[in-house]
Each structure stands twice: as C-alpha cells, then as structure tokens.
Amino acid sequence: SLCYLNGDYLRLCDAKVSVLDRGFIFGDGVYEVVPVYGQRLFRLRQHLVRLERSLAKLRIPNPHTEAEWLERMRRLIADHAQRFGAPDQLLYLQVTRGVAMRDHVMPTGLTPTVFMMTSPLKPPSPEQRHHGVACVTARDFRWERGDIKSISLLGNVLARQISADQGAVETILFRNGYLTEGSSSNVWIVHEGAVLGPPKSEHVLEGIRYELIAELCEELGIGFNLRPITETEVNVADEIILSSATKEVLPVTRLDGEPVGHGAGRGKPGPVYARLYEAYQ
Numbered sequence: 001s002l003c004y005l006n007g008d009y010l011r012l013c014d015a016k017v018s019v020l021d022r023g024f025i026f027g028d029g030v031y032e033v034v035p036v037y038g039q040r041l042f043r044l045r046q047h048l049v050r051l052e053r054s055l056a057k058l059r060i061p062n063p064h065t066e067a068e069w070l071e072r073m074r075r076l077i078a079d080h081a082q083r084f085g086a087p088d089q090l091l092y093l094q095v096t097r098g099v100a101m102r103d104h105v106m107p108t109g110l111t112p113t114v115f116m117m118t119s120p121l122k123p124p125s126p127e128q129r130h131h132g133v134a135c136v137t138a139r140d141f142r143w144e145r146g147d148i149k150s151i152s153l154l155g156n157v158l159a160r161q162i163s164a165d166q167g168a169v170e171t172i173l174f175r176n177g178y179l180t181e182g183s184s185s186n187v188w189i190v191h192e193g194a195v196l197g198p199p200k201s202e203h204v205l206e207g208i209r210y211e212l213i214a215e216l217c218e219e220l221g222i223g224f225n226l227r228p229i230t231e232t233e234v235n236v237a238d239e240i241i242l243s244s245a246t247k248e249v250l251p252v253t254r255l256d257g258e259p260v261g262h263g264a265g266r267g268k269p270g271p272v273y274a275r276l277y278e279a280y281q
C-alpha cells in the first residue's frame, strides 16, 4: 500500500531515508499510532495535541498544520481502503529531527523527516476478549521520560520480550514498587468497583485512552481515580485492564501465572471490563 514520506506518496518498498537521518542514528524523533474505524481517524485531535507536546519537548518544529496532517492522512487511508477494501486501519506516523552529520547537539534549521503508513487494524481476537490475556511483571528499567512518545523504544522492546518469551501478551512494569504502565499499553486496576490508574508523570506515556476511559467511567457511573498504585495492589486487584490504540481495552486474567481476581470471577474477564468494552465499542 502507499505510504507518505516528505511530501511524496510512494509504495512502502520505494520509501527511503538517509542513513544520516537522526531517527536512524539517535532515535531522535517521535511517533503516533492512530486507529481508523470505517475510514475515520479515532480521536485524531487528541493524537495531534500529544504529537505537538512530544515535538515541543524535543524542540522539533511541527512540520504541518492540523489541516495539512489531516489531508495527508485521508489520502493514505482512502488509498488503503480502495486497495484492500478494509475500512479499519492503523495509521502510524513518525517525525524525526531530520538529516545532519552526526553530533549529539541538536542542530537547528533542519527539515524534519515525516513518514506515515497504514496497515490493517488487528484488534484483539474474540478468544482474547472472552478468556482475557496473560501478562508478566518486571521492573521498569526504561528511562525517566516515558511521557515523550519517542521512537527510541529499546527499553520498551526489551521489556516486551520478557513477556513474549513466556508466551504472554504484555509486560507490566513497576518502578520503585509502583505501577507505571505496560511495554506498549497503559494499565488499569479495578478496586472496590472503581477504575484506578497511575498518575500522569514523566514515567508514564499518557495514552489517548486516559481521557477516554475517564469519560467512559463518568458515563457509566463507575468511579475513576488516578493515584500511585503499589505492586501489591495490582497483585490482589479485582480486575486488571490494558489499554492502547490497538488493544482498545483488554482484560488481564493471568498475572505471572496466577489467576487475577477473586471468588467466582477468578481468572475471568471482570464486570467492569465488560461494561467499559461495550461502551468503548
């Protein structure tokens, strides 16, 4: 399918960037992953606001206005839909600082490299929704600027592989005994009927679903609170829920091999998850 690179629409196999691109040399760039339902970009405005924030933190100028971003995205999405007859897609975009001789100091006046591609949206399977998924825990050994949606994802890749090696779908991370997030998702627990999430900080990527889940809880009359969550609280939680652009909301039913939850619901997706999922859809 077509991708977008610096003003051109190309086949993915024809898109090339310089070896001196700072994205390639330093991982010096940011990205967004936007779900597309029925050719409509879901929560695009929020993604563009987060992109703007990430770019500002790296002092990379935003290369496009909102209207320019939208026009380019729409063209890719329409092309993908026409080729594959698939209205649901995932749009990946990344902006790097640009091309320059290697130097740790940020060069000024560069033209940022802009890349976008679409792929078919692969939401969790009915099987995963029905039974929930297994996760493992690990120490959060990533850097302390998880608030930036950086393309430097080595820490996240290493973290994710811990669960992949054990046949689990996500690694849930703890810093100094407190929940931060998953390797590529946010993590929520249900405690006394309310949804709890870690506070926004430099240790957590504020997922677009932070605001969305707060809104859904409000609509559904479910309590919602952001506060520090200990590892023990996660281990004894009534429910554990992952969220991301691709996972939407997804129930965790095994943590480090142990069933999640209590009583008859032990090891099964919980009632709060079920309500959130329905509202999300």
Ligand code: PDD
Binding pocket: 033, 156, 181, 182, 183, 184, 185, 186, 205, 206, 207, 208, 209, 210, 243, 244, 245, 246
């Ligand atoms: N990951 N935390 C991390 C570290 C993430 O990488 C992601 C998303 C999230 C959830 O954010 P959102 O709700 O905006 O998707 C939290 C994307 C999907 C990825 O890297 O593919």
